[in-house]
Amino acid sequence: MTQSPRTEQSGPAPAPRAGATPARLADEQSQGKTTISSTVVQKIAGMAAREIAGVYTLGGGVSRAFGALRERIPGAGTVSTSGVAVEVGERQAAVDLDVVVEYGVGIVELARAVRRNVINAVERMTGLDVIEVNIAVNDIHLPNGDNEDVTAAPRVE
Amino acid sequence: MSAPSGTGTNVPAPTPRAPQDIAAALRRAILDHPAVRRLDGGTFGVIATYAPGQRLIGVRVIGENQPVEIGVVLGLDRPLPEVADELRTVARRVVGDVRVDVTVCDVTPPGPSVRS
Numbered sequence: 001m002t003q004s005p006r007t008e009q010s011g012p013a014p015a016p017r018a019g020a021t022p023a024r025l026a027d028e029q030s031q032g033k034t035t036i037s038s039t040v041v042q043k044i045a046g047m048a049a050r051e052i053a054g055v056y057t058l059g060g061g062v063s064r065a066f067g068a069l070r071e072r073i074p075g076a077g078t079v080s081t082s083g084v085a086v087e088v089g090e091r092q093a094a095v096d097l098d099v100v101v102e103y104g105v106g107i108v109e110l111a112r113a114v115r116r117n118v119i120n121a122v123e124r125m126t127g128l129d130v131i132e133v134n135i136a137v138n139d140i141h142l143p144n145g146d147n148e149d150v151t152a153a154p155r156v157e
Numbered sequence: 158m159s160a161p162s163g164t165g166t167n168v169p170a171p172t173p174r175a176p177q178d179i180a181a182a183l184r185r186a187i188l189d190h191p192a193v194r195r196l197d198g199g200t201f202g203v204i205a206t207y208a209p210g211q212r213l214i215g216v217r218v219i220g221e222n223q224p225v226e227i228g229v230v231l232g233l234d235r236p237l238p239e240v241a242d243e244l245r246t247v248a249r250r251v252v253g254d255v256r257v258d259v260t261v262c263d264v265t266p267p268g269p270s271v272r273s
Contacts, residue, residue: 031257032224032259033258034242034259034261036237036238040262040264043263044233044264047266127236
């Protein structure tokens with residue numbers, strides 16, 4: 001009704017830009033926005049998961065079978081991203097991991113460590129808020145498997 | 158013939174640079190940044206500048222004083238938003254006060270900066 005240029009706005013009061021929002025990605029600053037592609041999040045999550053001792057490999061079951069096939073298709077993902085699925089929004093990301101663990105680790109503890117490392121890495125590197133990391137342990141790697149390297153010490157001297 | 162004086166410093170209107178010239182300068186500036194491994198065209202190679210006889214991948218420049226877009230592959234040594242902000246600053250030094258959208262298309266593992 002009256003001219004109150006910008007002190008009054010119709011509708012609810014604008015929520016203050018919370019300082020807690022971790023993502024500075026979709027900055028609505030006029031200088032432009034920063035987009036981080038999902039491949040990037042996938043790679044970071046994959047590397048962070050592999051860093052944990054006790055993770056034998058990522059992938060498993062169907063995703064490993066497809067991953068082996070997919071590696072041969074150019075531009076269709078790499079070995080480091082098989083077993084990692086991500087959903088990336090403007091500010092948040094969700095990660096699903098398929099993990100093959102080594103025999104002899106506490107899986108619950110391992111999963112906790114993987115989750116913590118993935119969240120840390122993704123949040124720190126991309127600024128995205130990781131809302132969940134789902135870990136599926138698909139397989140366990142036994143130390144005397146057929147693909148064990150032959151450099152192990154002989155059993156008898 | 159000469160411009161009327163008295164209107165402050167009379168900067169001669171710069172001849173507008175061609176998009177491909179801006180794009181080439183932008184490419185050089187971006188590639189100079191130590192965290193940038195290479196430029197990338199994005200999902201379907203859409204981040205590119207088209208010019209007679211060439212296609213400059215990784216920078217999209219429409220013209221002078223128009224928003225630009227950059228696609229980069231970064232090393233994973235530092236937080237990406239931080240690097241993206243630096244790239245935006247670098248780019249604005251070249252293209253002026255325009256909107257600069259930065260897309261991180263891919264990353265490479267941390268380590269020595271080996272440009273492929």
